[in-house]
Amino acid sequence: MKMNTCLAALIALLPAAGFSDEIWVSNEKSDTISVIDVDTLEVIKEYEVGERPRGILFSSDYKYLYICASDSDSVQVLDVEAGKIIHELPSGEDPEQFALHPNGKLLYIANEDDAVTTVVDTETHHVIAQINVGVEPEGMAVSPDGKTTITTSETTNMAHWIDTETNSIYANSLVDARPRHAEFTADGSKLWVSSEIGGTVAVFNTADQSQIAKIAFEITGVHPDKVQPVGVELNADNSLAYVALGPSNHVAVVDTATYEVLDYVLVGRRVWHMAFSPDGTKLFTTNGVSGDVSVVDLATNKAIKSIKVGRFPWGAVARPTS
Amino acid sequence: MTNLLKSFVVMLVVGLLANISNAADNQRDINVLYLRIATPERPVLSNLDPIPEDLGLAGANLAVADNNTTGGFMGYQFVMETVDLAEGDLESARAALQGSDAPYVLLDMSAEEMISLVDGTEARLFFNIRSYDDSLRGENCRATLLHTLPSYAMRADALMQFVLKKRWDTMALVTGNAAEDAKFAQALHKASKKFGMSFATEEPWVLDGDLRRQAGAEVPLLTQKLGDYDVLFVADEHNDFARYLAYNTWLARPVLGGDGLRATGWDRVNEQWGAAQLQSRFHELSGRNMQDVDYAAWAALRAVDEAHLRTSFAPINDIRAFLLGGIELAGFKGRPLSFRNWNGQMRQPIGLTHASALVAMAPLEGFLHARNELDSLGADEPESQCIAFGE
Numbered sequence: 061m062k063m064n065t066c067l068a069a070l071i072a073l074l075p076a077a078g079f080s081d082e083i084w085v086s087n088e089k090s091d092t093i094s095v096i097d098v099d100t101l102e103v104i105k106e107y108e109v110g111e112r113p114r115g116i117l118f119s120s121d122y123k124y125l126y127i128c129a130s131d132s133d134s135v136q137v138l139d140v141e142a143g144k145i146i147h148e149l150p151s152g153e154d155p156e157q158f159a160l161h162p163n164g165k166l167l168y169i170a171n172e173d174d175a176v177t178t179v180v181d182t183e184t185h186h187v188i189a190q191i192n193v194g195v196e197p198e199g200m201a202v203s204p205d206g207k208t209t210i211t212t213s214e215t216t217n218m219a220h221w222i223d224t225e226t227n228s229i230y231a232n233s234l235v236d237a238r239p240r241h242a243e244f245t246a247d248g249s250k251l252w253v254s255s256e257i258g259g260t261v262a263v264f265n266t267a268d269q270s271q272i273a274k275i276a277f278e279i280t281g282v283h284p285d286k287v288q289p290v291g292v293e294l295n296a297d298n299s300l301a302y303v304a305l306g307p308s309n310h311v312a313v314v315d316t317a318t319y320e321v322l323d324y325v326l327v328g329r330r331v332w333h334m335a336f337s338p339d340g341t342k343l344f345t346t347n348g349v350s351g352d353v354s355v356v357d358l359a360t361n362k363a364i365k366s367i368k369v370g371r372f373p374w375g376a377v378a379r380p381t382s
Numbered sequence: 383m384t385n386l387l388k389s390f391v392v393m394l395v396v397g398l399l400a401n402i403s404n405a406a407d408n409q410r411d412i413n414v415l416y417l418r419i420a421t422p423e424r425p426v427l428s429n430l431d432p433i434p435e436d437l438g439l440a441g442a443n444l445a446v447a448d449n450n451t452t453g454g455f456m457g458y459q460f461v462m463e464t465v466d467l468a469e470g471d472l473e474s475a476r477a478a479l480q481g482s483d484a485p486y487v488l489l490d491m492s493a494e495e496m497i498s499l500v501d502g503t504e505a506r507l508f509f510n511i512r513s514y515d516d517s518l519r520g521e522n523c524r525a526t527l528l529h530t531l532p533s534y535a536m537r538a539d540a541l542m543q544f545v546l547k548k549r550w551d552t553m554a555l556v557t558g559n560a561a562e563d564a565k566f567a568q569a570l571h572k573a574s575k576k577f578g579m580s581f582a583t584e585e586p587w588v589l590d591g592d593l594r595r596q597a598g599a600e601v602p603l604l605t606q607k608l609g610d611y612d613v614l615f616v617a618d619e620h621n622d623f624a625r626y627l628a629y630n631t632w633l634a635r636p637v638l639g640g641d642g643l644r645a646t647g648w649d650r651v652n653e654q655w656g657a658a659q660l661q662s663r664f665h666e667l668s669g670r671n672m673q674d675v676d677y678a679a680w681a682a683l684r685a686v687d688e689a690h691l692r693t694s695f696a697p698i699n700d701i702r703a704f705l706l707g708g709i710e711l712a713g714f715k716g717r718p719l720s721f722r723n724w725n726g727q728m729r730q731p732i733g734l735t736h737a738s739a740l741v742a743m744a745p746l747e748g749f750l751h752a753r754n755e756l757d758s759l760g761a762d763e764p765e766s767q768c769i770a771f772g773e
Contacts, residue, residue: 194451196659237718
């Protein structure tokens, strides 16, 4: 009887937990997705997914999570409500990162082993096009107006500008060695591209693809070779950019008006990617080598907690629940 | 609507001007000569690991494919001619060089043959992809000969950093009787001094029976003579006998060098830092695993490509200056690769590996250097015997 009330109380609590915002993290080497409660900063769920999950993103209504299961050669679709994978999209070989068109329908996928970008219709599950790009495509972004898709290729060292009408490349911008990530500003006027081995982030003017700025990083006591920019995230009003600096174990805070680095935040080991809490007060970073997620308080730029997740956490994405 | 279309067209035109794209009309060729003189293959005890016929060449082929993907967007292509010659045929090699106008030449041959070919040729850049020889980076260096394969000294220093860090510093050494074994042993001695250590005990390899049958009987006797030590180094560059030492030693001690913990520029077990992609591209192209000579050939042509892109296809002297002055090449080893401007050696991490995993990537944490931690491996500027680069 007593146990029953306990159980009842527990059940009563469960939906309440569902109202907290969440951060979803892909764990590259344990083939799982961890879900972190933004309020309690605890892992509340873990899902088994395909092999080597890396890039993840939500559908615009947050009902579905798309997962690049790199070694399964597919993009999996996880139904958030049901908590299970409902189908797999054809993705081309070795999908690493992807971006969703603002129409919510088309996925642009970088196929790392194949030097192509694959365009998939998430409704019909058909491949619409494959576009030849440079060697080891990785970073993906779609402009907010939906007209341009960016693929960065790591060995070709370029950002390819793809016209989404014709699915053909209309410009190529050379960047520093090993570009990993591309991110448009909210108004679409600028594109940020990180270069891991070059150690820099380049900012381009979308209108004419000219380079506006190149940002370098310098952390006291850290050898420059270890400063390797990967993930780039812009805050809600786009006043600040956060750049994950890989094995330097720091995240740089950059003023987007002056391109000055304002601060370096110490996080876990080999920081890859990041996601903001939906209220914009915290930044969650995936730390590949230490196998955890650092929570950074953005008021003080200090890591306030590290949360153990699976092996080699890679991608991170927020899910607002209200 | 028409206005919108117009602005889109304008944007496209600006895009074409701002970026060299789809420039198929002004196609540019970058010519490369791959020059190979067969090296005498030494008979070894085991038949397990034959030397691939296309060692080196397969790496160059991959680099050409990688470069030409970029070239497809930028309007250029690498064109490689391969000349494959019999052992000792220096004369044909010289003729092939004279008959080719390729500015970039990969040399797959012995150190002596390289020097003989490089001398007296103008306006070319040569890459040593085959020889670890320290003298090529030292007193016998040449201003137009760069080295993408690491030197014996770099490999020896990587091993010494490892044992020093582990405090396994009482060391024994067994040296084979090939000329290359003596050179690597010499590098190990030099490296041990550099890090304030020395070999406590040393033996030449003298057994010549078939070790595939007798290793369990012979090796304990030989290694018993070495007394006590922390680690056993083996200088056996052809992996003739080293593979029979592990688990057959008198004392329970790890084996380094030879077939134990290996120090190489590249190994199939590298998978971090994006290496998995390079490995799978290579395997797809050649049907085998990538080795350090393959990697050296790949890195040489990737460096040439990178230099052309970053200098907007400058003349060869400026390409050389860029390689020696400013390149940051992504090489899947966790740090940017560059070239030492005092001897033309490519700076690179050295992997310490066993058969199925990477143990450590040198330079190890804590081995600092005023300029670049990678310069804690191999001949550093103050000690360099090379004077050809002092322009």
